[in-house]
Amino acid sequence: xxxxxxxxxxxxxxxxxxxxxxxxxxxxxxxxxxxxxxxxxxxxxxxxxxxxxxxxxxxxxxxxxxxxxxxxxxxxxxxxxxxxxxxxxxxxxxxxxxxxxxxxxxxxxxxxxxxxxxxxxxxxxxxxxxxxxxxxxxxxxxxxxxxxxxxxxxxxxxxxxxxxxxxxxxxxxxxxxxxxxxxxxxxxxxxxxxxxxxxxxxxxxxxxxxxxxxxxxxxxxxxxxxxxxxxxxxxxxxxxxxxxxxxxxxxxxxxxxxxxxxxxxxxxxxxxxxxxxxxxxxxxxxxxxxxxxxxxxxxxxxxxxxxxxxxxxxxxxxxxxxxxxxxxxxxxxxxxxxxxxxxxxxxxxxxxxxxxxxxxxxxxxxxxxxx
Amino acid sequence: xxxxxxxxxxxxxxxxxxxxxxxxxxxxxxxxxxxxxxxxxxxxxxxxxxxxxxxxxxxxxxxxxxxxxxxxxxx
Numbered sequence: 001x002x003x004x005x006x007x008x009x010x011x012x013x014x015x016x017x018x019x020x021x022x023x024x025x026x027x028x029x030x031x032x033x034x035x036x037x038x039x040x041x042x043x044x045x046x047x048x049x050x051x052x053x054x055x056x057x058x059x060x061x062x063x064x065x066x067x068x069x070x071x072x073x074x075x076x077x078x079x080x081x082x083x084x085x086x087x088x089x090x091x092x093x094x095x096x097x098x099x100x101x102x103x104x105x106x107x108x109x110x111x112x113x114x115x116x117x118x119x120x121x122x123x124x125x126x127x128x129x130x131x132x133x134x135x136x137x138x139x140x141x142x143x144x145x146x147x148x149x150x151x152x153x154x155x156x157x158x159x160x161x162x163x164x165x166x167x168x169x170x171x172x173x174x175x176x177x178x179x180x181x182x183x184x185x186x187x188x189x190x191x192x193x194x195x196x197x198x199x200x201x202x203x204x205x206x207x208x209x210x211x212x213x214x215x216x217x218x219x220x221x222x223x224x225x226x227x228x229x230x231x232x233x234x235x236x237x238x239x240x241x242x243x244x245x246x247x248x249x250x251x252x253x254x255x256x257x258x259x260x261x262x263x264x265x266x267x268x269x270x271x272x273x274x275x276x277x278x279x280x281x282x283x284x285x286x287x288x289x290x291x292x293x294x295x296x297x298x299x300x301x302x303x304x305x306x307x308x309x310x311x312x313x314x315x316x317x318x319x320x321x322x323x324x325x326x327x328x329x330x331x332x333x334x335x336x337x338x339x340x341x342x343x344x345x346x347x348x349x350x351x352x353x354x355x356x357x358x359x360x361x362x363x364x365x366x367x368x369x370x371x
Numbered sequence: 372x373x374x375x376x377x378x379x380x381x382x383x384x385x386x387x388x389x390x391x392x393x394x395x396x397x398x399x400x401x402x403x404x405x406x407x408x409x410x411x412x413x414x415x416x417x418x419x420x421x422x423x424x425x426x427x428x429x430x431x432x433x434x435x436x437x438x439x440x441x442x443x444x445x446x
Contacts, residue, residue: 099430124376189445192438298402305387305399309406312380316410319417321427331431338437339430 008143009212015220016227017153018146019201022285024228025278026107027197028160029255032236034333036249039190041175041240042182043248046190047232051225053191053345054198058221060348061201065208065217067355073205074296080355089347090297096343097293100200101286102317103332105130108279109318110325115256117272127318131311134284138291138307142210145288149281156274157227163259163271164234170261171241192337194232199344201225206289252329287311373417380410 010018027047035043061073068076074093078086105127112118112126137145180187204221211217239254242261248254259267288303291310295303322328384407391400416423 095426099426102427124373128376128379185445189442192441192445294402298398300399300402302399305391305396306402306406308383309387309403309410312376312383313406313410315376316413316417317426320413320425331427334438335431335434336438337441338434341437341441342434 008210010142010146010207010210010216011212012216012219012223014146014150015204015207015211015217016223017150017157018207018281018285019204019221019224020157020227020231021149021153021278021281022203023197023200023224024231025275025282026104027194027228027232028235029111029253029275030107030329030332031194031197031232032239032248032254033250033252033329034193035190035236036240036245039182039187040245040249041177042180042187043190044176044233044236044240045179045187046194047229047236049187049191050194050198051229053195054201054225054229055222057199057201057344057348058204058218058225060352061205061208062214062217062221064205064348064352064355066214067359070209072209072292072296074293076355077351080351080358087297090293093343094290094293094297096339097286097290098313098317099321099339101283101290102314102321103328103336104279104282104286105314105318106322106328107332108276108283110328111253111275111279112272114253114325115268115272117269124315124319127315130280130283131287131315133280134287135308135311137280137284138287138311139304142288145284146210149285152277152281156278159270159274160231163262163267164231164238166262166264167238167242167258170258171238173237173241175241175244176237193333196336196340196344198225198228199340202344202348203285203289205348206293252325283314287314290314373414377411377414377418380407380414383407 031047032043035046037043039046064073064076065071068079071079074090077090077093080086081089108130109123109127113123118126137148182190201221201224204217208217211220235255236248238258239248239251242258243251243254247257251257256268256271259271287307287310291303291306294306294310295301300306322331384404387403388400391397391403412423413425415421
């Protein structure tokens, strides 16, 4: 049954591809602006300093999943926290996912209009087309989602790598020196937004029951964490080296402005195409996790009847949450790190501790009973 | 455009209702009606500028101070 962990299992390669699309789609776009704004030419260090945070999230997600095999994050919350508190936290996570992915829909629209690709088309028309496409995949289940993203990710990763390699001749690498001039405190402060984006790897906990083995989940998670860090760091260095600190700290879409420096014709269109596909992948995964989360929190057998309804709600929220792009780019760096601290780092860590103590005390009790 | 979304929401509800009632999937029915009504409320908000509080405003009210605290910790 779609939405329920069934016979189809995702391989480690697919896990890496899904997580790269999930995290890097928005991370590559919006992290350079926030890190350069805070740390100036030392902003490129922040994505690298986020690697331990990403590793923590991956390991916590896999470890939690290993305690409750075959169950998703939403399903084992009531087992860890008790029925009432568990259900409250489960619904809180559903709201968290609504907030994150409505923002992602809006970020997608901000990109399409901000880069000047679309001008006259109403926002809602594009969002509606996007939601129709994501709903189709969401209703088809995890197999269709993972296979589609797997195929697309090959194209996205190769094209993005080629683009970043193409920026090398135009990058003034002297711009990133002297390294560490901003000071440790400022550099650490610049890691807040990248930590929030990297913490989205917590969605591995939602994906865990669909993965072949625990080893493949860890491998996929760690590979994705390193690849995302690499892409964002390289992109930030290119933004600083090509555009300079002043422009990079004000450019919402530095990646696309960099494309102007590379002589290849139509490069911007290629980049926008990559990002449309990547956003489709990210929103599909989000819609799947929300539909599945709502179905499991409410005790339904199937998530499919909810997929379209959730899609419409994502569309509507993306329109009412943010008045305009300025509001979006002001709100996200001022709110998302705080949200991420709780929902991506502290709560999963606390859940793991409780699950570990429960497992340990359970073993003790059973050994006492057998003795 | 907002009217189109409004029509889609009502249309979806109209398509889903008979099927869910016929198959007696009442819990799904309740959830769908809840989510559809929420989106309806916010589409009316978009059309008539009612300024109904949103989830985002609640999240901002709670977590913006947390982010500020994290920032001040490093500065």
